[in-house]
Amino acid sequence: MSPDRPSILDVAARAGVSPATVSRSLRGLAKVAPQTRRRVLDAAAELSYVASPQAAGLASGRTGAVAVVVPFITRWFFSTVVAGVTDALRESGYDAVLYHLGGADHRDRFFEQMPLARKVDGILSLSMPLTEDHTLALRALDLPLVSVGSHIPGSPSVRIDEVAAARTAVNHLLNQGHERIGFIAGTPDDPRFGFVSSELRRQGYESALSAAGLPQDPELVASGPHGLDGGSAAMTQLLTGSVLPTAVFAEYDELALGALWALRRAGMHVPDAMSVVGIDNHELAPLVELTTVAQDAHEQGNVAAHLLLQALGAPDADIGADLVLPTRLVLRGSTAPPRQFR
Amino acid sequence: MSPDRPSILDVAARAGVSPATVSRSLRGLAKVAPQTRRRVLDAAAELSYVASPQAAGLASGRTGAVAVVVPFITRWFFSTVVAGVTDALRESGYDAVLYHLGGADHRDRFFEQMPLARKVDGILSLSMPLTEDHTLALRALDLPLVSVGSHIPGSPSVRIDEVAAARTAVNHLLNQGHERIGFIAGTPDDPRFGFVSSELRRQGYESALSAAGLPQDPELVASGPHGLDGGSAAMTQLLTGSVLPTAVFAEYDELALGALWALRRAGMHVPDAMSVVGIDNHELAPLVELTTVAQDAHEQGNVAAHLLLQALGAPDADIGADLVLPTRLVLRGSTAPPRQFR
DNA sequence: AACTGCGATGCAAGCGTTTTCACCAGGAGG
DNA sequence: CCTCCTGGTGAAAACGCTTGCATCGCAGTT
Numbered sequence: 001m002s003p004d005r006p007s008i009l010d011v012a013a014r015a016g017v018s019p020a021t022v023s024r025s026l027r028g029l030a031k032v033a034p035q036t037r038r039r040v041l042d043a044a045a046e047l048s049y050v051a052s053p054q055a056a057g058l059a060s061g062r063t064g065a066v067a068v069v070v071p072f073i074t075r076w077f078f079s080t081v082v083a084g085v086t087d088a089l090r091e092s093g094y095d096a097v098l099y100h101l102g103g104a105d106h107r108d109r110f111f112e113q114m115p116l117a118r119k120v121d122g123i124l125s126l127s128m129p130l131t132e133d134h135t136l137a138l139r140a141l142d143l144p145l146v147s148v149g150s151h152i153p154g155s156p157s158v159r160i161d162e163v164a165a166a167r168t169a170v171n172h173l174l175n176q177g178h179e180r181i182g183f184i185a186g187t188p189d190d191p192r193f194g195f196v197s198s199e200l201r202r203q204g205y206e207s208a209l210s211a212a213g214l215p216q217d218p219e220l221v222a223s224g225p226h227g228l229d230g231g232s233a234a235m236t237q238l239l240t241g242s243v244l245p246t247a248v249f250a251e252y253d254e255l256a257l258g259a260l261w262a263l264r265r266a267g268m269h270v271p272d273a274m275s276v277v278g279i280d281n282h283e284l285a286p287l288v289e290l291t292t293v294a295q296d297a298h299e300q301g302n303v304a305a306h307l308l309l310q311a312l313g314a315p316d317a318d319i320g321a322d323l324v325l326p327t328r329l330v331l332r333g334s335t336a337p338p339r340q341f342r
Numbered sequence: 343m344s345p346d347r348p349s350i351l352d353v354a355a356r357a358g359v360s361p362a363t364v365s366r367s368l369r370g371l372a373k374v375a376p377q378t379r380r381r382v383l384d385a386a387a388e389l390s391y392v393a394s395p396q397a398a399g400l401a402s403g404r405t406g407a408v409a410v411v412v413p414f415i416t417r418w419f420f421s422t423v424v425a426g427v428t429d430a431l432r433e434s435g436y437d438a439v440l441y442h443l444g445g446a447d448h449r450d451r452f453f454e455q456m457p458l459a460r461k462v463d464g465i466l467s468l469s470m471p472l473t474e475d476h477t478l479a480l481r482a483l484d485l486p487l488v489s490v491g492s493h494i495p496g497s498p499s500v501r502i503d504e505v506a507a508a509r510t511a512v513n514h515l516l517n518q519g520h521e522r523i524g525f526i527a528g529t530p531d532d533p534r535f536g537f538v539s540s541e542l543r544r545q546g547y548e549s550a551l552s553a554a555g556l557p558q559d560p561e562l563v564a565s566g567p568h569g570l571d572g573g574s575a576a577m578t579q580l581l582t583g584s585v586l587p588t589a590v591f592a593e594y595d596e597l598a599l600g601a602l603w604a605l606r607r608a609g610m611h612v613p614d615a616m617s618v619v620g621i622d623n624h625e626l627a628p629l630v631e632l633t634t635v636a637q638d639a640h641e642q643g644n645v646a647a648h649l650l651l652q653a654l655g656a657p658d659a660d661i662g663a664d665l666v667l668p669t670r671l672v673l674r675g676s677t678a679p680p681r682q683f684r
Numbered sequence: 685a686a687c688t689g690c691g692a693t694g695c696a697a698g699c700g701t702t703t704t705c706a707c708c709a710g711g712a713g714g
Numbered sequence: 715c716c717t718c719c720t721g722g723t724g725a726a727a728a729c730g731c732t733t734g735c736a737t738c739g740c741a742g743t744t
Contacts, residue, residue, distance in 0.1 A: 005459070005460070008730065009730085017693075017694085018693065018694045018695075019694090019730090019731080019732095020693070020694060020695080020696095020732080020733075021692085021693060021694075023731070023732060024692095024693090024732090024733095027732090030691095031692060031693080032691095032692075033691080036692080036693085050456070050459040050460065051460075051730080052460045052729085052731065053460055053461050053731095054405065054460060054729080054730075055729065055731035055732085056731050057396040057699090057731085058394070058396045058397050058400050058698095058699045058700065058701085058729085058730080058731070058732090059698075059699055059731045059732040059733080060699085060733085061699080065439070068440070073415075073421050073425050073428070074418075074422055074425050074625075079415050079416045079421040082415055083414075083415050083444075086415070086440060086441075086442035087442065090448070093457070095439050095441075095461065096439065096440045097407070097437050097438065097439050097440070098424070098428060098438045098439070098440045100424075100425060100428035100429065100432075102425075102429070106432070115435070115437070117347070117392040118347070118392065118394045119395050119437065228625055228629065257626060257629055260629065264629075283569070284570060284599060284626055286603065287600075287602065287603045287630065288630065349699095349700055349701085350700065350701065351700085359723075360723065360724045361701080361702095361724090362702080362703080362724060362725080362726095363722085363723060363724075365701070365702060365703085366702095366722095369702090372721090373721065373722060374721095374723085375721080375722060378722080393700080393701070394699085394700055394701065395701095396699080396700075396701085397699070397701035397729090398700080398701050398702070399701085400699085400700080400701070400702085400728095400729045400730065401700080401701040401702035401728075402701075402703085402729085403702090403729080460730095
């Protein structure tokens with residue numbers, strides 16, 4: 001049925017040249033006479049020859065693949081970034097090997113045995129919550145590394161200004177006259193550390209409050225697991241607390257959506273009884289009229305991939321680029337001045 | 343900085359055995375004395391040796407990776423299936439190479455040059471809309487293939503009974519007394535063909551109507567691009583048509599969500615003025631009280647991965663398994679009897 | 685006319701494993 | 715005491731490319 005895939009020798013024979021020339025022709029290297037190249041290309045086509053990436057890799061030391069390390073592929077932000085990454089990678093012929101590292105235990109195991117040792121040429125780390133050990137393990141690989149959503153010192157990164165984004169969201173609420181503003185965060189799945197963006201957004205929340213001369217009430221901060229349910233749980237927590245906020249800022253839209261859900265169940269009207277704002281501009285945000293600070297996740301993936309490709313092309317280019325992409329406040333119906341202002 | 347990764351020869355030298363024995367020890371093959379194996383394992387650990395997958399692949403003909411081919415990673419169903427797949431794959435040590443084939447043109451190019459020729463040991467195709475050419479190209483690869491969400495004759499597949507699921511959704515509406523039931527579909531991105539599930543769900547819709555003795559009114563069928571916007575557009579289309587339905591069945595939840603959005607903008611109350619039902623049980627379905635026919639996407643990914651692993655283990659096991667996973671109607675607030683019934 | 689330079693090509697040495705086959709010691713069987 | 719296995723091990727041949735180096739014409743240079 002499958003009469004052995006043709007090897008480079010078959011192509012060489014058919015084109016009447018040496019395997020070396022075939023290799024050079026196929027990869028578009030310089031020193032080949034146009035006419036010779038044509039002959040080789042034709043021969044290869046006729047045999048529908050495809051070079052073995054394994055052999056090529058062994059010989060050249062490259063793999064033609066990059067690792068994409070992502071914590072939760074089902075979250076809007078990550079799946080969208082991954083889409084951006086793969087779309088950019090496609091052009092260049094690089095493959096994307098997906099490492100889905102949900103739980104902290106998975107991450108630990110992963111970084112211990114570092115399965116991508118000789119498997120990839122570069123790494124794209126998406127907002128991974130990394131301990132120092134993890135980072136060191138990555139470093140030890142000595143592979144080009146680009147991170148999205150967090151900044152790993154020494155390697156290029158693409159992100160938004162998390163603090164500013166959070167501040168934008170909170171300021172919006174402040175501008176509307178809110179004074180008791182809650183914060184809903186995702187609980188880190190590992191006590192040792194959480195998403196860098198979590199921490200930064202919280203900082204933004206706190207600094208915005210400070211700047212407005214408002215106190216920080218721990219009662220106004222709640223957290224729940226990542227995802228819709230977590231947002232819902234956190235909102236419920238706030239609703240049953242001793243201090244009722246008039247508005248809440250959620251770390252990201254999926255938490256905000258969960259909060260909206262809880263509010264609905266509690267019979268609290270949004271935005272009359274409670275304003276809600278998030279970050280992301282999740283695809284479904286318009287559906288529930290969620291006011292949010294938009295970021296372009298697809299673009300971030302795209303840019304990150306290009307950065308990595310660049311690093312792969314130029315062995316020791318300037319490391320350390322830190323691209324900060326813009327965000328913008330998208331006003332929808334989930335925010336309004338608090339009652340006493342109307 | 344990086345003093346060349348150790349090779350199997352280094353380990354062999356350190357353990358005082360031949361590379362062959364090292365290879366056997368490390369892979370847990372039978373014919374190695376326990377004591378020898380220990381010695382090798384220790385030596386390998388001390389050198390923190392990791393075998394080169396490239397070389398191993400070249401020599402053995404295996405790659406240790408499987409291709410995951412997916413049309414839209416950002417859709418709930420696909421990202422969830424991918425999560426299921428990667429979670430299952432992790433255990434076995436196989437890597438997942440992600441091929442994100444959004445547009446039909448990407449698919450064409452992909453299947454023409456078939457970049458996964460020698461790159462993977464097996465393929466997982468997620469609901470890919472495939473032309474006959476595509477399928478042939480896949481076949482030609484002669485690799486184990488498992489599909490999710492559609493059935494490719496001759497290879498195992500995991501899916502739900504699309505027709506039955508659609509019928510369940512429509513029957514639910516019928517049982518409530520609806521007689522003018524609209525259908526909202528996603529427009530294929532390529533005129534030549536669309537998702538298999540699209541077609542089947544439509545069949546389910548039609549057969550349920552027929553079974554109830556209701557006519558099929560083309561005016562009640564609308565479609566839009568995939569995703570929220572498409573659902574919204576299709577709903578708008580229905581709302582401005584000559585026949586106004588009292589309920590709509592959307593091919594999948596994201597379209598249903600889009601429909602809900604359009605209804606809200608049109609000021610039509612759900613479910614009083616219009617009932618809406620979808621398929622999936624999208625994470626956000628509870629948020630908007632969407633009645634839907636639930637399917638377990640994560641489980642489908644999981645099962646599919648295991649099926650593939652099995653096929654990879656047993657060279658020529660029985661091909662053709664066709665696992666049909668259950669679905670269940672989840673009643674929420676988006677459906678109710680039409681007005682005249684109350 | 686001898687020489688230099690250079691574009692085009694071939695040779696052959698790797699790259700780091702896996703795997704077949706041969707080999708060897710020692711216990712079982714005759 | 716000799717043969718036959720058999721578990722344990724090593725030697726060496728693939729596996730299918732890439733690439734440094736050598737080679738070879740041939741058009742320019744002196």
